[in-house]
Amino acid sequence: MRRSPLATLLLAALVLPACLPRTTIRPPPPPSLTSVANALFESVENEGTMASVFLVDAATGTPLYARHEHVRLLPASTMKVVSTSAALAAFGPDFRFHTPVRLEGSQLGNLFLGDLVVEASGDPSLGSWRFPETAMACEQVAEALQARGIRQWLGAVRVSNADEGPYGLFGPGWAWDDAAYAYSAAPTPFVFRENVVDLSLERPEGQDCNAQPRRPIVVRYSPSFNELPTVVYLEPNAQKAGLGCVRERGSGRMRCVWRSTAEQCPQKASMRVAIDEPRALFTSCVEDSLAARGIWRVPVPPHLAAVPEVATSEPLLDFTSPSLAELVKVTNKESLNLYAERLGLRFTRERTGTESYPALREAMAQELARRGIPTRLLRPVDGSGLSRYNVATARGLAEVIYTSLKEPYASALLESLPVAGVDGTLASSAVSNGTRGLIRAKTGTLSGQKAYVGIAERPNDPEHPRVVFALMLGNIDDQPALTASQVFEQFAEAMVSLPLR
Numbered sequence: 001m002r003r004s005p006l007a008t009l010l011l012a013a014l015v016l017p018a019c020l021p022r023t024t025i026r027p028p029p030p031p032s033l034t035s036v037a038n039a040l041f042e043s044v045e046n047e048g049t050m051a052s053v054f055l056v057d058a059a060t061g062t063p064l065y066a067r068h069e070h071v072r073l074l075p076a077s078t079m080k081v082v083s084t085s086a087a088l089a090a091f092g093p094d095f096r097f098h099t100p101v102r103l104e105g106s107q108l109g110n111l112f113l114g115d116l117v118v119e120a121s122g123d124p125s126l127g128s129w130r131f132p133e134t135a136m137a138c139e140q141v142a143e144a145l146q147a148r149g150i151r152q153w154l155g156a157v158r159v160s161n162a163d164e165g166p167y168g169l170f171g172p173g174w175a176w177d178d179a180a181y182a183y184s185a186a187p188t189p190f191v192f193r194e195n196v197v198d199l200s201l202e203r204p205e206g207q208d209c210n211a212q213p214r215r216p217i218v219v220r221y222s223p224s225f226n227e228l229p230t231v232v233y234l235e236p237n238a239q240k241a242g243l244g245c246v247r248e249r250g251s252g253r254m255r256c257v258w259r260s261t262a263e264q265c266p267q268k269a270s271m272r273v274a275i276d277e278p279r280a281l282f283t284s285c286v287e288d289s290l291a292a293r294g295i296w297r298v299p300v301p302p303h304l305a306a307v308p309e310v311a312t313s314e315p316l317l318d319f320t321s322p323s324l325a326e327l328v329k330v331t332n333k334e335s336l337n338l339y340a341e342r343l344g345l346r347f348t349r350e351r352t353g354t355e356s357y358p359a360l361r362e363a364m365a366q367e368l369a370r371r372g373i374p375t376r377l378l379r380p381v382d383g384s385g386l387s388r389y390n391v392a393t394a395r396g397l398a399e400v401i402y403t404s405l406k407e408p409y410a411s412a413l414l415e416s417l418p419v420a421g422v423d424g425t426l427a428s429s430a431v432s433n434g435t436r437g438l439i440r441a442k443t444g445t446l447s448g449q450k451a452y453v454g455i456a457e458r459p460n461d462p463e464h465p466r467v468v469f470a471l472m473l474g475n476i477d478d479q480p481a482l483t484a485s486q487v488f489e490q491f492a493e494a495m496v497s498l499p500l501r
Helices: 005-019 033-045 076-091 137-147 278-292 324-334 337-352 357-370 394-404 410-416 484-497
Strands: 050-057 063-067 098-108 111-119 152-154 157-160 196-202 218-222 230-235 242-247 254-259 268-274 296-298 312-320 439-446 449-457 466-474
Touching: 033 050, 033 063, 033 484, 050 394, 050 484, 076 324, 076 337, 076 357, 076 394, 076 410, 076 439, 076 449, 137 278, 137 312, 157 278, 196 254, 242 268, 278 296, 324 337, 324 410, 337 357, 394 410, 394 449, 394 466, 439 484, 449 484, 466 484
Parallel strands: 111 152, 111 157, 152 296, 230 254
Antiparallel strands: 050 063, 050 466, 098 111, 098 312, 196 218, 196 268, 242 254, 439 449, 449 466
């Protein structure tokens, strides 16, 4: 019996699958740190962002993951890890700044004729509100004078060893329009109250934000200070309410823009602004404390060049800073530029005998060379990372942490790093409960740049239980699919929980 062609085709279709070899559909491989990281960084690089990453075993230094690890980018505030670790290496965690204060003159009964002389030590914490022992500096001076029976004082406050030198007040590569802000306070050899004052603005009572003010905006500076000339511009119907101030170059005048929105009309606003005269701020603070105790300072009359010749020079007291470990902790957790600059410059003086930014470059290069880190991987020009002239690679930053783990101060440096999801600049990091507390990292931020360097604990990996990492992102888009913080959080999760490969 002959089959029709159609029947033949149907029979072949039924028989053929039984003759073909069976194929096994394999499930995709489980995710690993390498696969997740590669996909993550490829996605941001497709948007034009440059990702530079380096990961090593914390005990052996064995590289575990690398991507563009030799690319040079701006380290921003991760440079603070370099300056703080250098200071810890030079002085040890127990080091303290000492700022001597002495009286130069003569005491006649309850009258002192002479000067109060403070010897600048570079202590960034003198007069700071951050520590109980530093916040009471002016009160300590007043108490010491009162204990000597002094009720009147004809003389002045002088600060010795406070010359800024030929390089001025600011670091190379700092943005001039940052100068008014507290985060850009000048790292002068004599620092008081972190070289900032509180500026507050207040509208006239009942004043509508959209109306021309009937009376001037009230401007106050606190603590009491020779107020800076301040001009306030009102900007109603702005997209976002807030206050921003810029110190005009040349005039020294403070120019502030106070913005309000259709929904928000704040009657008061305040911010901390940087000042260039910490000596004047210290003098004002001391005078207020003296007056509170009934002790009055009489300024030297203009027709006198100075008070009578010095009869004696006697120590009055010695301001002592918190330990270097405590200073480093606030520096890195809160990313304090002034502290990082002063620690970097104090380290520079220890190594070269002078304080200047050219000398800082030399001293830091020598310290990095001691650790085996060449300048092509890391080139600091300041201590805080504010400078746009700093250059770093992910490999260079990671090696700073790795080499620090071998030093006696290792625990002090690690304890200073912000903890993801817990404190410091990583307190708001949206990591999972399983990752929270297992990542310590210094962060760095400049326009279009973000960097992280630190350690990650891997509790499920007995072979590599702790790793050192550096992640640098450059040329970040204003509206990326993933923010820099989200990139870090996803990478952090992978470092803690996933197998390496």
